[in-house]
Amino acid sequence: MAKLIAVYGQPTDKEAFNTYYEKTHIPLAKKVPGLMKYDISHGPVVNPGGQSNFYLVATLYFDSMESMQAGLNAPEGQAAAEDTANFATGGVQMYMFETQEV
Numbered sequence: 114m115a116k117l118i119a120v121y122g123q124p125t126d127k128e129a130f131n132t133y134y135e136k137t138h139i140p141l142a143k144k145v146p147g148l149m150k151y152d153i154s155h156g157p158v159v160n161p162g163g164q165s166n167f168y169l170v171a172t173l174y175f176d177s178m179e180s181m182q183a184g185l186n187a188p189e190g191q192a193a194a195e196d197t198a199n200f201a202t203g204g205v206q207m208y209m210f211e212t213q214e215v
Contacts, residue, residue, distance in 0.1 A: 114149075115181045115211045117173040120158075122203030124168060133200040134169070141196050144189040147180035148173055168203060178211050 124130035143151060151173050158167040175181035184190045197205050 115175045115178045115209065117175070117181060118208045119171040120167050120206045121169045121201055122166060122205070124200070125202040127168070130168070130200055130202070138193070138196055138200060141189070142173065142193045145173070145184040145193055146187045146189060147175050147184035149176060150174035178209070181209060
C-alpha cells in the first residue's frame, strides 16, 4: 500500500477553507484514478506538546506507488493538485510513501 499525506497550514479564513475543501476539493480528489480510500483529520491537529501549526491532515491511500503516480499524473490528479492554490492559504506539505505492516 502507498499513502499520500497532505498537511495543511492554518488558513486565513477557516470557514472558507472548510466550505471549499468539503464542496469542491474532496469531490475532485475522489476522482483520482486508483484512489482506494481518503480520510481527513477531525478536530485540532496537535503534537505531544500541545497545539501545532497545522489545520488539517488528509490521507489518500493507493495500492502502490506506481498506481499513486499514475493517478496523480492523470488529468483528474492534475486537477486536484492545481486546485490546492484555490483554498490552501496556509500552505500545504505533501508526503508520499509505501507502507508495510509490522
